[in-house]
Amino acid sequence: MxxxxxxxxxxxxxxxxxxxxxxxxxxxxxxxxxxxxxxxxxxxxxxxxxxxxxxxANFAQLEKHLYEISDPFNERYGDHLSKEEVEALIxxxxxxxxxxxxxxxxxxxxxxxxxxxxxxxxxxxxxxxxxxxxxxxxxxxxxxxxxxxxxxxxxxxxxxxxxxxxxxxxxxxxxxxGRFKGMKATYHYADTERPSVDLSQPWIPIPSAYNGEVNASCNASITPTCLKELYNGVGYTPSATNANKIGITAYLGQYANFEDFHNFTAMFVPDAASSSFEVVYIDGGQNNQTLSAAGLEADLDTQYAFGLTYPTPGTFYTTGGMPPYIPDDDTPTDTNEPYANWLDYILSDPSPPQTISTSYGDNEQTVPESYAKRVCEDLAQLGARGVSLLFASGDFGVGDGDANPETQTCYTNNGLNETKFIPGFPASCPYVTSVGATWYIPEETYFISGGGFSNYFSRPDYQAVAVPEYLSKLAPGTYEGLYNPYGRGIPDVSAQGQWFWVYYAGQLGQIGGTSAATPTFSGFVSLLNDARLAKKLPPLGFLNPLIYAAGAFAPKAFNDIVGGSNPGCGTEGFNATIGWDPVTGFGTPNFYNLKDIVLGDMDLLIGGLSL
Structure with missing residues (x-):
């Protein structure tokens, strides 16, 4: 009014x-x-x-339901709540x-x-x-x-x-x-970082990969085919396309260009060359198809999430509200919280995609704790309804958003000018899956990979073993006072995050960051959902209890990344080690091994059986 x-x-x-x-x-x-x-x-x-x-009123009951239906050892596993049941609880x-x-x-x-x-x-x-x-x-x-x-x-x-x-x-x-910015590492292009590729040896031996090898060109040239080879997903064709869906969120004027998408699929996913995706416009969101208006974030996300999962139906959500607001307008309206508008829409949707990827976020401390917890509780509602939510962990290691780890100050927002590691949000929410980044083949820790521990959210039960085990390996006093050892640890998993080929504004180029890792991991989650739905099983929903069970009992479900760290705030950051770590989580996916687990009623996890 x-x-x-x-x-x-x-x-x-x-x-x-x-x-x-x-x-x-x-x-x-x-x-x-x-x-x-x-x-x-x-x-x-x-x-x-x-x-x-x-x-x-009854969020505690909702949370109890969420953990029971997401726990692969619980008899209620996969018994997701309806939209109406969730709304009655909250x-x-x-x-x-x-x-x-x-x-x-x-x-x-x-x-x-x-x-x-x-x-x-x-x-x-x-x-x-x-x-x-x-x-x-x-x-x-x-x-x-x-x-x-x-x-x-x-x-x-x-x-x-x-x-x-x-x-x-x-x-x-x-x-x-909070400014809810995209997580794309556009500043990591230096040729000195590129691996040398010996094309006289056309294949790189990777025991966990499809047929135990990956094309050597993938070492500095990531495509959907490279990712399927590396993560053991070659040969799987989705069949539950009448039931399964995957979604990508976009904000801040990021538009997914159809011409770029068609050029990308024609070159890298020929079977999908004539495919497209649905666009949902929320709160004044647009999808300008002028090539000059194409969004690098939006193009990257749609080309990889939808390219990896073709012919699974894809939905691109474009939500209005973009800075800068112009304070001298005669009748200005401040629309700088687009994520809340997207949440309003998706919670009202009776049939949202089973997998949703978001490559946006901000420093946790820029979001008031009270508001962060309410947003997190809204995300829990989606998990209880059977939606897998994946968020980029960030592109600044343990740091504060400064692209140069050596100059990051990492001051707190409490007025005391304290130096602390800066976790990202919504990645720090315990009801979502946080995705870090790797690079090179064989895979290594990508130093930009956001990781650490929340200052708002306490350690969830599913991390009760993995996180203390990691902390016990740190030398006494390491980074004391710089992080919250009792907080929710991030990320949970990771995927490749550099040298991704992408069509953008009509041109072919390369990009990286957790913006690339997140739609990649999300794509493989969507394929797992397809496998379950094709067998008349419910979708995976909230992933983390399954991830931590698989990480503990079926180590070949993930490719563990060991060595390297995520520097920031004048430190070397946390180190990647055996098992879970706050750099790469449990590591990168092995699709067919995970598929065997999610189709086997979790029998492969019972008794600690390793694949």
Whole structure:
């Protein structure tokens, strides 16, 4: 709805007084974020889409269901919940709904002005800054991101009536300064990093690969064929294409170009040369087909995720909301949180893809902990419904986003200028699968691979053995104070992340990063889902309990990556070692070995049987 100053004043004077004590109490406060400069007060007429999160009444029960149906040793394995069952579990109490409605009505906002999530745990309203400041007892300003020039309208604190604190968990956009950037390592192109390729020896012996060898050209030239050879997936043809789907998410004006896709498939996946993919437009998202508008991130993700899984139907989600917001517009609207808009859509979808790959994220500390936990809980809902969610772990080792590991400062956002390792989010959410990166053949640790330990999320049960085992190998005092040894460790797995051929804006070039690794691993997950669905078995859903069981009991399910590290913050970072590590997780996939596991009712895991 649209407010004028007069209308807001009139509504405020006519609205009935709230039925409870309206004394405001501080709800959340953050220190001014590093790298952002406060420019000026926000315009009173600037529109904000406020998202109000109500407590999810029975999330603990949802989480219990999630872990039971994702545990390969549990008799409920694969017994996913329906959309309606999930929504019934996370619906807020009626009292919370009523009190929030009364509070909004006291500010002249009627039920007709609200947008609710299907479970009613989120309420969204469009209000001008002048009204948001009154409701939240705060002041919004325009903030400038010094490095990129992006601008946002945000505040560093907000308050709510004291009686609402237990009925409202979070309100955003307020204190969130995350930018949700793509994870593509465009700066790692140096020819000195390329391996020398001896083409007089046409095959590289790799015991775990298909037929025990990989074409030598793959050592500096990754294609879908190379990945299928390396990860033992040659010869598998999807057959459950009437049931199985794979999705790719895109934000910030990243458009997947069909001409680039067709050129790529014609060269590297000839069987898919005439194929295409569905585009879903969310909240004003676009997919401009002008070649100059093609997005490198979007082209990379679609060409590999859909190329590896052809003829599985692919869906490209393009979500509106891209910086920079222009603070001098007459009627500006701040749309800098596109990920929340995508979540709204996908949670409402009765039949989402069984595998969804996301190559975007940001430093965990840029997302307020309260909001990060609510987003993570939303992701858990998808896992409980049978969706496998995979996220890039990041391209800066243990560092803070500076491309040069030697100059990373890694300061915290708490105002104390402490140096700490910087994990990524949403990769740090315990209900998703985080993907790191390797390179070279035979595979080695790619030093950019984001990894470490969350400062928001505690270690989940599925990591109860693997993570302490890794930490026990560190010398006493190693990086003490730089990381949280009790936090959720990332990544969980990894895949190749450099020298990927990609068609972009009509030209053939190469790219890398965890943006390449994530759609690659996702592609193989989608093939595993296809194998299960073809046998009338449910999809895999939340992957991590299976991954950690396979990593412990069926070591040939993954290709373990040993040696190397992920430097940052003035350190060498963590080292990759035998078993799980916070650089490459359990390693890269062996498709046919994993396929035997997921089609065998997990018998191959029982009793510690190794493939």
């Amino acid at each position: 649209r407010y004028s100053t007069l209308l807001v004043l009139t509504l405020g004077s006519l609205a009935a007084a709230a039925p409870r004590d309206c004394a405001q109490k501080l709800k959340e406060q953050v220190s001014p974020p590093r790298g952002w400069t406060k420019v000026k007060p926000a315009s009173a007429e600037h529109n904000i889409n406020l998202r109000i999160g109500l407590p999810q 619906a807020p109490h009626d009292e919370s709904i009523q009190l929030v409605e009364e509070w909004l009505a006291s500010h002249g906002i009627s039920a007709d002005d609200l947008t609710r999530s299907p479970a009613k745990d989120w309420v969204t309203i469009k209000v001008p800054v002048s009204l948001a400041e009154k409701m939240l007892d705060t002041e919004y300003h325009v903030w400038l991101h010094d490095e990129s020039g992006d601008t946002m309208v945000r505040t560093t604190s907000y308050s709510l009536p004291e009686h609402l604190h237990e009925h409202i968990e979070v309100v955003q956009p307020t204190t969130m300064f």
